[in-house]
Amino acid sequence: MTALERYQDPATIQRVLHTATTIAIVGLSSNELRASHFVGFYLKRHDYRVIPVNPRETDVLGTASHANLLDVDVPVDIVNVFRAPDALPAIAREAVAIGAGALWCQFGVINEEGARIAEDGGMTVIMDRCLKVEHARYMGRMHWFGFNTQRITSVRAGLQ
């Protein structure tokens, strides 16, 4: 198992997706063409409570944006990071401070120190994975677009 695979375990990913209700997205943009907006929009459609954390924004997806995680005044299940990798340690410290459950770092947001801070603080870490893709893989409709979900199962699932 490589260092990254430790943060990409399918069962862990499914558990985090199934148990979360509130997701703070650090770096969420109000620009509809940015990847972060696609993810935020998608998660909101799938009934997650999405909390924008971005000092450059006032309001994203109909919710007031917070300057940092410490300003978020509701319990957060997942901190989803769309920032440069070197910003991760500071974000991880804030995530631990507010008692968030999981630190989810998007594609390319790879920083070992940040991951260690979050793990030492009792958080689950998922790294170099897209939250939208993983939701669509296990609970959504990614397979309708011919993408390789890697899933092999004969279990009859609920309605999509």
Added chain:
Amino acid sequence: MTAERDRLEQARAFGFETRQLHAGQRPDPNTGARAVPIFQTTSYVFEDPESAAAYFNLQEYGNTYSRIMNPTVAVFEERVANLEGGCGAVAFASGISAQAAALFTLLEPGDHVVSSSALYGGTVNQFKHWLRKMQVELTWVDPDDPDAWSNAVRPNTKALFGETIGNPAGNVLDIETVASIAHDHDLPLIVDNTFATPFLCRPIEWGADIVIHSATKFIGGHGTSIGGVVVESGTFNWSNGRFPVIADPSPAYHGLQFHETFGTYGYLMKLRAETLRDLGAALAPFNAFLFLQGLETLSLRMERHVDNALAVAAFLQSHELASNVTHPGLPQSRYRPLVEKYLPRGAGAVFSFDCAGGRNGGQELIRGVTLWSHLANVGDAKSLIIHPASTTHRQLSDAELEAAGVRPGTVRLSVGTESVEDLIWDLEAGLARVK
């Protein structure tokens, strides 16, 4: 019903034979149907206006119109992507349209493509004439010469193209070498893997970036349907500066930046949402269903195909009226080292040989066989025979024929899964008419 959250799926590297049966399909959630349902529908009812908008904006994976996506076709796409080790796939109405779409997504007028010269005649036509009409330049190279590949690359080159096993000359592409030449120039390697199928070779494992299939052939396997598919690895960096057509805001999709927004899936999203949308060569759901039936037995058929093909090739090799038997799996083949590396389970079931007596000899052989079917296809479970110079490669000049490894007496075989002694018996009868 057991909640999904109580049945978390564990990481497991499932075997090829398991995946050829299961990948891409879960039992239908509405009905429990075990077989893949044929969704014979043009369009899909939207839940509400917001959902419809989200689907068209690609903010949510949603079915809109069967020219762009269809749930039966999607199972086929995912299954091929899984077997090839790609991140996804897009199916098309034919192999030729799949190939056109894979290139069209990358190319702009003034661009350039480097291609192996040893290709299926239909591909030669498409590249030579259709690319010219699109104002795309083309350089043919000898696929066996690595220097020829690198020397042909220009600043406006956008892709390198070859076939895993060339049609019909049986040359084996040194995929790893050519992929590394492509990557040295920040270019993708596109490989037509039709003759090998993912059971015999998976080009992505050797560095290929895009894999194309005519599903009409071994994937379908029974000569019932025309179709094609494009698979992408998901690892090529389309934002490397050479591909503004994919990385920059797209005027054809309200400014969407496909690679930035969809990352790994950007090329395939563009291939589907723009190229398939605009070319319209959608695979029919029923044909996708037949291809899925074919895929369920792919490994079983290919094992038999390659055994029979090698036996027929060995028979011809020792026959006085046959020469130049191009099956790359023969011990004498110059491609033997490449076969051992890329095709350890067998070097396919399509090859050619030169029949004594030139053009007349080849035609007499075809008149003399009664079990082999004389037709223009390959990859059927039934054995097929054809004379390329007067059929599939008819539009090629003498020089192009030579480059494609076709001579006047060349006969191409696609060896099926019949009793092999019957296939040899029939060829003996046909060869008896020659001279």
